[in-house]
Amino acid sequence: MATLPGADPLLTDALAKTGRQVDSLFDALLPVPEDGRGRLVEAMRHAAIGGGKRLRPLLTVASAGLFGVHPHHALRAGTAIEAVHVYSLIHDDLPCMDDDDLRRGKPTVHKAFDEATAVLAGDALQALAFEILADPETSGDPFVRSELIAVLATASGVGGMAGGQMLDLVGEGQAFDLPAITRMQQLKTGALLGVALEMGAVLGKVPPEARTPLRGYARDIGLAFQIADDLIDHAGDSAAAGKAVGKDAAAGKQTFVAVLGEARAREQARMLTEQAIGHLSGHGAEADLLRAVARYIVERDR
Amino acid sequence: MATLPGADPLLTDALAKTGRQVDSLFDALLPVPEDGRGRLVEAMRHAAIGGGKRLRPLLTVASAGLFGVHPHHALRAGTAIEAVHVYSLIHDDLPCMDDDDLRRGKPTVHKAFDEATAVLAGDALQALAFEILADPETSGDPFVRSELIAVLATASGVGGMAGGQMLDLVGEGQAFDLPAITRMQQLKTGALLGVALEMGAVLGKVPPEARTPLRGYARDIGLAFQIADDLIDHAGDSAAAGKAVGKDAAAGKQTFVAVLGEARAREQARMLTEQAIGHLSGHGAEADLLRAVARYIVERDR
Incomplete structure (x- = not known):
């Protein structure tokens, strides 16, 4: 679990707790069959358990906390998003994509297992995400389940992450301007972070027209998160990041740091954080965790 | 569209009609964005439109027909299953999996585009499947939508296709016995065919305990289908099959033909067909299409 020296204890506790809970839920959802499928499930467990910041589940728990949702429901919904996030990392790391050997401080799935198993493990984790959401344990209200699934499916497909x-x-080696890179990152990273927050509102049966402040917060922290990621890739070290760094520039990838320069990128992330926190002004102490997350996103080093 | 000389006109018409409808629905669901995502959607369209027998959507339409379900709802549900089927073909054909160059008479996605695009196109088609099912157009009843999603997610993941x-x-190069190969095929092919039939019952709000005959039919045609596939791979020609044939034996894959021999495999498929039709004895003429499908499955040449 990621902790920060001097970080908000509210956030440190919530990150640690959510991390334990997500691990334990994945552990329960992924029993290892005693036949040849054991290898597939071991690969899914390798990627899903014991790593990552669990930022998306934390966002769902924090967002659900604004609307009096039972944490068990928020945790399951957040873990479904994490399953999609983990599957995208497995496929992203494949030799035909980013060709990475290290992820969350461990060998990537195709390194620890093999490419075919990595493709299938990613595929099965996407299916698991929807299995979690369609289960009445996530919400007793079928309308809520159906809406959770609709927002996750949209954010995962052509109109989102993929x-x-x-x-x-397509952009590798091309010069993107700021609007183009912003749009790319809103889809690639922002959509899933946005869903993590949206699901809290869906579980809380908040009507869409009342979700505007939360969506503003989501948009701002989504961009701030990606700028911070680019800064980590630009300046960080791979031991702290738990993955290869400095690869984006080498691959000719478009990053905020490449377009804005380091100083302006850092300033932009800080401004987005303040703006994100501004969207929470209608809430009291119940939004403190979301405020702490916004600050954490730009201050983290991995 | 697959047609058979002398085939049941009811089936020939239904296959042709379902084929057109599935193509037209995929066409509507996959508008090509005018940015870099255009390439992704073109790859999805390449795989999803204008090919295949559309057996799974046909099964959903035929099963829904037993229970008075509106064909529009059945077509959408069946197309969601087809999206999962198509994504699995794209990923199956990848160099790290079966490494095939030809599918449905066209170059495979990684050949026509590239490997990274093929991985993403498969991923996005899986997301599309759940997007279709979560849409109120598929069923106005959120409980039905949630159940459709649950059965598809289960049949796609570790407990099904993946x-x-x-x-x-894992079985490549190993000797499987008949129970082991049956189990493998029930998961790999049978689960998704079973879901195609189950969805008709879900849309028709048939309680689970009343679905036993349909499930028996599904199990039998699922196995018959796989045996027929093995026979096509063993004896067919690649022009008729629209894909490479004879590769399973070369890859040391376990097939029913390898375990049973050609004659017994053919006999077994015929017996399963009769057994499948027997499960429909409680139905009258409204089940004629399902009866015709059962016969078609073993008589087809691709």
Whole structure:
């Protein structure tokens, strides 16, 4: 679990707790079959358990906390998003994509297992995400379940993560301007972070027209998160990041740091954080965790 | 569209009509964005439109027909299953999996585009499947939508298609006995065919305990289908099959033909067909299409 020296204890506790809970839920959802499928499930567990900041589940828990949702429901919904996030990392790391050997401080799935198993493990984790959401344990209200699934499916496909990854691939070696890179990152990273927050509102049965402040917060922290990621890739060290760094520039990938320069990128991330926190002004102490997350996103080093 | 000389006109018409409808629905669901995601959507369209027997959507339409479901709803649900089927073909054809160059008479996606695009196109088609099912256009009843999603997610993941593909991978070069190969095929192919039929019952709000005959039919045609596939791979020609044939034996894959021999495999498929039709004895003429499908499955040449 990621902790920060001097970080908000509210956030440190929430990150640690969510991390334990997500691990334990994945552990329960992924029993290892005693036949040849054991290898597939071991690969899914390798990627899903014991790593990552669990930022998306934390966002769902924090957002659900604004609307009095039972944490068990928020945790399951957030873990479904994490399953999609983890599957995208497995496929992203494949030799035909980013060709990475290290992820979350461990060998990537195709390194620890093999490429075919990595493709299938990613595929099965995407299916697992929707299996979690369709289960009445996530919400007793079928309308809520159906809406959770609709927002996750949209944010995963062409209109979200997969579309953003395609823009990223197509953009390699091309010069993007700021609007183009912003659009790419909103799809690639922003959509799933946005869903993490949206799901809290869906579980809380908040009508769409009342979700505007939360969506503003989501948009701002999504961009701030990606700028911070680019800064980590630009300046960080791979031991702290738990993955290869400095690869984006080498691959000719478009990053905020490449377009804005380091100083302006850092300033932009800080401004977005303040703006994100501004969107929470209608809430009291119950939004403190979301405020702490916004600050953490730009201050983290991995 | 697949047609058979002397085939049941009811079936010939239904296959042609379903084929057109599935193509037209995919066409509507996959508008090509005018940015870099265009390439991703073109790859999805390449795989999803204008090919294949559309057996799974046909099964959903035929099953829904037993229970008075509106064909529009059945077509959408069946197209969601087809999206999962198509994504699995794209990923199956990848160099790290079966490494095929030809599918449905066209170059495979990684040949016509590239490997990274093929991985993403498969991923995005899986997301599309759940997007279709979560849409109120598929069913106005959120409970029905949630159940459709639950059965599809289960049949796609470790407990279904992805699990069966893993057993297939692990089994390469090993000697399987008949129970082991049956189990593998029930997961790899049978689960998704079973869901195609189950969805008709879900849309028709048939309680689970009343679905036993349909499930028996599904199990039998699922196995018959796979035996017929093995026979096509064993004896067919690649022009008729629209894909490479004879590769399974070369790859040391476990097939029913390898275990039973050609004559017994053919006999077994015929017996399963009769057994499948027997499960429909409680139905009258409204089940004629399902009866015709059962016969078609073993008589087809691709």
